[in-house]
Amino acid sequence: MPSPPINALAALSIREWSHLLLFGGIQAPAGVRMGEGDRPAKSRPVGPTRGLVPRDTVGWEAPSMRSSEVTQARDLERDQLGRRFETEALPHANALHAAALRLTPGAADAADLVQECFLRAFAGFGTFQSGTNIKAWLYRILMNTYISSYRKAVREPRTISADSNPEFSLYDAIADTGATPEAQLLDGLPDDEVREALDGLPEQFRIAVLLSDVEGFRYQEIADITGVSVGTVMSRLHRGRKALQHALWDYARKRGLVNEADPWKTPRRNAARS
């Protein structure tokens, strides 16, 4: 099923980036017109065409590059790049899609976000060095794409209890009901409720927990992806985990996985707290 078309202006920009990548920034002289009938209907652009000229096969080149040798070299380069991209970048698509679902509320938006992310990644792939941290590189592009194109007004947390107590401890809350705290207890929560709990967190906490606990990035990588200091990452992660634990506590109580006991009334068994 085709996804809804992304913003046409963004589509044009990505096409331009791809051409800058594939043809080394060479553009047709002004005044060269594009053949309207050659472009497939779906990708007909809105706005200036920049004078790119269609080839006989699907694709575009500037007229100054019509020599077959140059064309063949470009084709080979593009195929190699495409194959490298397929091997190195595309395997991360599913993980990035799952991450996108934690960023944007709608499934269609998330699918769009990932596609745009990969288009931008492909456009910049020529400068990406094989063997360096491609996962972090892709997530950085995902974050930037999200912030520039998809983020509406900062979402309010959906659960009232999020961040109400930055020192909430799920371990202590369970222990105070008299039960032995075991994380397996939360296996009783369906996956989509745990995801809901994560989705309900304030954005900065949610992103920190997502990148650390779901995606396995290190503090410095998270700092690079989100553009903040390691100290800020640690703070957001700490508070994010606490807020998530509080949300999970509410879900667990609703499902009867823990006894109803007021953690604030029951005396603590030891003074040390996480």
Added chain:
Amino acid sequence: MENTETECRAVLTRLYVYLDGEAAEADCAEIGRHLDRCVQCARRFGFERELKELVHRKCGGVTQRTGISDLIRTRLREVTG
């Protein structure tokens, strides 16, 4: 005689950094030693570690087949020919 309550408190403030594998080597060794001999802290650490793993399992998407790779390939073909 060591003040274990103070020791526990000191370990617990660094528990997440330790859990995330981001603790400096000296801290790592010190925290590890404490967890070896303090049952309460060890239980708490075990809980936090399993909870982190649970969140990873339930919110991650690596095993889900969403068809997104095919969508991406189609978009790339449209753009580059």
